[in-house]
Amino acid sequence: xxxxxxxxxxxxxxxxxxxxxxxxxxxxxxxxxxxxxxxxxxxxxxxxxxxxxxxxxxxxxxxxxxxxxxxxxxxxxxxxxxxxxxxxxxxxxxxxxxxxxxxxxxxxxxxxxxxxxxxxxxxxxxxxxxxxxxxxxxxxxxxxxxxxxxxxxxxxxxxxxxxxxxxxxxxxxxxxxxxxxxxxxxxxxxxxxxxxxxxxxxxxxxxxxxxxxxxxxxxxxxxxxxxxx
Amino acid sequence: xxxxxxxxxxxxxxxxxxxxxxxxxxxxxxxxxxxxxxxxxxxxxxxxxxxxxxxxxxxxxxxxxxxxxxxxxxxxxxxxxxxxxxxxxxxxxxxxxxxxxxxxxxxxxxxxxxxxxxxxxxxxxxxxxxxxxxxxxxxxxxxxxxxxxxxxxxxxxxxxxxxxxxxxxxxxxxxxxxxxxxxxxxxxxxxxxxxxxxxxxxxxxxxxxxxxxxxxxxxxxxxxxxxxx
Numbered sequence: 001x002x003x004x005x006x007x008x009x010x011x012x013x014x015x016x017x018x019x020x021x022x023x024x025x026x027x028x029x030x031x032x033x034x035x036x037x038x039x040x041x042x043x044x045x046x047x048x049x050x051x052x053x054x055x056x057x058x059x060x061x062x063x064x065x066x067x068x069x070x071x072x073x074x075x076x077x078x079x080x081x082x083x084x085x086x087x088x089x090x091x092x093x094x095x096x097x098x099x100x101x102x103x104x105x106x107x108x109x110x111x112x113x114x115x116x117x118x119x120x121x122x123x124x125x126x127x128x129x130x131x132x133x134x135x136x137x138x139x140x141x142x143x144x145x146x147x148x149x150x151x152x153x154x155x156x157x158x159x160x161x162x163x164x165x166x167x168x169x170x171x172x173x174x175x176x177x178x179x180x181x182x183x184x185x186x187x188x189x190x191x192x193x194x195x196x197x198x199x200x201x202x203x204x205x206x207x208x209x210x211x212x213x214x215x216x217x218x219x220x221x222x223x224x225x226x227x228x229x
Numbered sequence: 230x231x232x233x234x235x236x237x238x239x240x241x242x243x244x245x246x247x248x249x250x251x252x253x254x255x256x257x258x259x260x261x262x263x264x265x266x267x268x269x270x271x272x273x274x275x276x277x278x279x280x281x282x283x284x285x286x287x288x289x290x291x292x293x294x295x296x297x298x299x300x301x302x303x304x305x306x307x308x309x310x311x312x313x314x315x316x317x318x319x320x321x322x323x324x325x326x327x328x329x330x331x332x333x334x335x336x337x338x339x340x341x342x343x344x345x346x347x348x349x350x351x352x353x354x355x356x357x358x359x360x361x362x363x364x365x366x367x368x369x370x371x372x373x374x375x376x377x378x379x380x381x382x383x384x385x386x387x388x389x390x391x392x393x394x395x396x397x398x399x400x401x402x403x404x405x406x407x408x409x410x411x412x413x414x415x416x417x418x419x420x421x422x423x424x425x426x427x428x429x430x431x432x433x434x435x436x437x438x439x440x441x442x443x444x445x446x447x448x449x450x451x452x453x454x455x456x457x458x
Binding site for chain 1: 314316317318319320321322323324325326327328329330331333334335391392393394395396399400402403404405406409411
């Protein structure tokens with residue numbers, strides 16, 4: 001059975017934007033594992049693999065089915081231990097959970113607000129309806145109101161990256177001399193913004209911009225294979 | 230030559246509050262290494278060990294002299310590899326730099342504002358003058374204005390801890406099942422607040438409160454050996 005990654009897509013299947021799927025694509029490339037892509041819209045996700053998941057990425061690896069980008073990274077590390085490590089040991093595995101927490105609790109809500117109309121507009125009509133309903137319920141505001149709030153986030157976004165700037169004084173990647181899954185976690189968030197939103201959240205001259213460029217170059221420029229919005 | 234840790238103190242030498250020194254105390258205890266304490270005021274630091282440092286902690290370990298809590302942790306890991314690890318491997322070592330970045334760029338400025346008058350008031354007169362001059366220069370405001378700004382930080386402080394809450398859903402410590410130096414990095418910041426400021430920044434019922442209590446219990450309750458302000 002081939003290796004297959006279920007990914008999120010909008011109308012244009014050539015512009016995958018899900019931050020979590022990007023984490024997994026880079027994880028698979030990091031391990032040097034080939035995979036087929038199966039892009040699906042939001043409303044198709046619950047129908048995949050006999051209702052195996054409500055979220056993507058979902059990875060089928062032979063008999064094995066694994067969902068959630070962090071769970072997939074843990075699975076790949078355990079299933080392919082002879083290949084390049086994604087965590088750099090037990091301490092790295094534990095601390096990657098904190099990096100995930102920081103990325104998801106600090107960067108994701110802001111990027112989500114900034115890009116919410118862009119995401120909506122990129123979807124098929126059936127997914128647009130689902131997206132509007134679910135996000136308006138989650139935020140307690142209309143998409144348009146969320147986007148309005150997002151406009152004031154754009155300026156402040158750069159200050160959220162201070163922890164990365166501090167880290168980059170000591171080393172070129174979150175993983176140290178080389179990237180680890182922790183880099184892909186943060187990359188995923190910024191790649192999501194890069195692909196879906198015309199707002200440029202990183203500026204040349206910023207060490208975080210340089211780090212992001214290094215990440216775009218990884219694995220034969222996998223991240224760069226989709227152009228910026 | 231005995232092992233000696235130079236630490237910061239105010240008028241009451243029994244109430245050490247420096248976040249960075251707490252990181253090192255717990256690091257030494259983690260490695261099971263005995264040490265003598267040499268408490269000094271801000272203005273005495275440049276005179277230590279023939280001008281070896283502008284900051285504490287400063288560790289003398291036999292012939293070796295090491296400053297900066299992260300550098301000391303790296304040194305201890307390398308010098309005492311047979312004892313409990315402080316990093317859990319190379320990935321943990323790299324990601325601890327990010328945890329340091331998060332703690333210092335996110336928590337420290339806020340705690341610094343909230344507690345600035347408490348810190349000032351705890352110092353000897355000569356150190357009070359130095360502290361006022363250097364902090365007013367750094368912030369471009371009087372201590373009293375900084376403290377005023379700090380009052381509005383108290384309510385918002387809890388939201389800064391969201392990355393920790395996310396991580397604590399998966400594991401009891403930043404280090405995973407057991408604490409690592411990354412835990413001591415964040416502990417140091419909150420222990421600083423606990424000892425110097427009467428404002429309680431953590432509330433019972435919060436998973437971060439529970440984690441902090443676990444940290445206070447570590448190494449025979451080393452953190453608890455100084456009471457809360």
